[in-house]
Amino acid sequence: MISLQNVSKVYRTKTIETTALNNINLEVPKGEFLSIMGPSGCGKSTLLNIIGLLDEPSDGAVIVAGQTVQKYSSKATSRFRNEKLGFIFQSFHLIPDLKVIDNVELPLLYRNVSGKERRRLSEEALESVGLKNRMNHFPNQLSGGQKQRVAIARAIVGKPEIILADEPTGNLDSVMGNEVMDILMKLNKEGQTTIVMVTHDENMARKTNRLVRLYDGSQIQ
C-alpha cells in the first residue's frame, strides 16, 4: 500500500544543511497498523508528511496506493490526497468557525458530492466515533478527546484507504488517549484501513501491528 525507496530529506539554508531523513526504505502492506517512534526531531513527522504527499523528498521514490508520486503541487495530487488519504493531527486542526458537522464534511467539499449526501456521510462518520449528538456544537464546546474524535470522523468521512495520524493522543490524557486509540484500532480491524501513526507513547505503539524506530533521520528498527 505504501512503499518508500531510499527516501531522504535534506533541509538546506545558506549556511546549514540538515538531514531530516536518511535513506529510508519502508513497505507498509494494505491493512497494516504501523507506528513510528523516536525522539523529538528524529524525522518522524517529516516521514509522515512525505507518506501523506504533504512534503517532497529530496531523494528517493514514494509509491502510495499503487501510484508513484511525482508532482506534489498539482491538482491531481490534491485529488489523490482527497480520495485516498485521511489525516489526524496532534492539535486536532478543527476550524473553530465551523460546527462539528461542517468540519467533518470538509473533505467532501472538494469532491462532486451533493449537499444532502455530504450531510448523510458526515453524520455516519460522527456516529462511528460516538459524537452524532454533538454535531451542531462548535469545536470550542468540546473536550480534547471529543475534538480528536471529530478529527477522526473528518479523516474517515471520505472513506480513504490510508489514515496518517501524527501523535493523535499526544494532547490527551490516558483515558481519552485510549478511547481514541480504540477507535483507530477498530477502523483498522473492521475497515481494513491502513494506518500509519507517529507516537511518543510506547504503550500506544505496542497496540499496533508493527513499530518502526527512527534516530537522527535513520531507521534503526
Next chain:
Amino acid sequence: MFKNYLLLAWRVLGRKKFFTFISLFGISFTLGILMVIISFLQTELGTDQPWTNRNRMVMFGMIEMRNVVPDTTFLIDSTLVDGVMAYDTTKSVGETSNSTTISSLGGRFLENHFRDLKYAENETFYIPGVSYNAYVNDSKIVLDCYYTDPNYWEILDFNFIEGRPYDQDMFDRAEQVVVITDKIANEYFGTDEDIVGREIKMDGKNHKVIGLIKKPLSSLLNGDVWAPTTLLANYLGDIDRYTGGYRSYFLARSKSDVTKLQAEIEAKEDEIPLDIIEDYNQMFLEDKTGNMFQAFARNLIPFNEPRRAGRALSIILIGFITLFVLLPTLNLINLNVSRIMERSSEIGVRKAFGASKGNILGQFIFENVILTIIGGFIGLGLASLLIYFINSANLLEFLKLTVNYKFFIISFIIVILFGIISGFLPAYRMSKIHIVNALKSNKL
C-alpha cells in the same frame, strides 16, 4: 460549497469584529464618496434629459480679437574697454497686442458664418443669463432668462410637464411667449399646476406661458425662463459686430461626426474676413469648439481650449478615482494578508484534505466579495445620505444629485471589482503556502 463558504465568511466576520468594522468602514466610506462622485458626473455628463443628445453636441461661444503691432526691443550692453566705456546694441523686432477683446458672439456673426454647416444636423444660437426682477407679493424674484431660437428645443430635450415650446411661426412673429420651469412657477404663481395660459411679467411686459418644464439638473443650464430671441430689439445686432451676447450649440449628424464638426467650425476661423473689425487685425475663436465633456471641463479647468481642458480633466478624474480606490484597496489587501495569515493552519488543513489552489483562492475571494458587498450596501446608504445632505443644503448651486438605477448598477460593479481586487493578492499568496508550514502555525 458556496453555502459552506458563506457560512464561514459570516462567522469569520462576526468573530473578528474590530477587523470587520475597520474593513467595512474603509469600504463603505470609499464607496460612499465614489458613489457621490459618480452621481455628480452622471448628472453633469450623463444623457438624462435635457441632454439626451449630449454625445452629438458641440458648443462654442467666445471670440477673441487683438490688435497686434510690431514691437521693437533694443538691448544695450555696456562694458569698460581700456578705461573707455564701449556699447554694444542689439535690436529685436517682435509683436505686441495693444488692444484685446474677449467676448461672447454676435448674432449676425453666427448667422453669417455658422448656419447650415456640412456636418451639423441642427444648430441653435441663444443668449443665456439675462436677468430680470419680478415682484410677487412685495417680494423680489430674479428671473434668469434664456433667449433662443426654436431649434433650441430640438437640440435640447426638455421634460415638458405641460404645454409646448415656441415654434418657428411664433419666433418669426416675435410673440410674447415664454417657457418656464416648475421651480419658478412655484415661486411666481405659488403652484406648478395649470400654468399654461397664465402670464408672467418680465422686462415690463406681460408674457404668456406656453410651456412648463421640469427644472433641469445641470450646472450648464441655470435658467428659469426661455423666450424667443426675436423679442429683443435688433436681436441679431449690427452687421459689423462680431461680438454680442450669443452662444451656440451644434448637433452633429452622428457621434462619429463630432470631431469633423469641430474641425469644420475651427476651419471657419481662417475664412472670416477681418476688414470689418477695424480696431483689430487678428481674430481667434477663443473658446474653441468643445463637445459637452470638454465644455464641462473648461468650466472647471482654466485652459482656453476645451479639448485641452477635456484631456486634463480626464487625466485628473482617472488619477483621482484610481488613487481614491487604490489607497483603501492597498489598505484592505494589507488587512487581508494579516487576516488570512491567521488562518494559515485552516488553509493547511483544507489543502491536506484535497483543496486545490483554485479552491483556496475562490474561498478567500468569495469571503472578500461578501465583505465588500456588505460594505457596498452600507456605502450606498451613506451615499444616499450624503446626496440628500448635499441637495437639501444646496451645496452645489444649480445642481441636484440623484440616486438612480444606473448609479446603483455602476456602484455595484465597482463594489464587486473592489472585493475581487483586494481579495485576490492575499488569497493568491496564501493559496501557494506550503502545507507543512501552514499546519505548523497551529492556530486552530
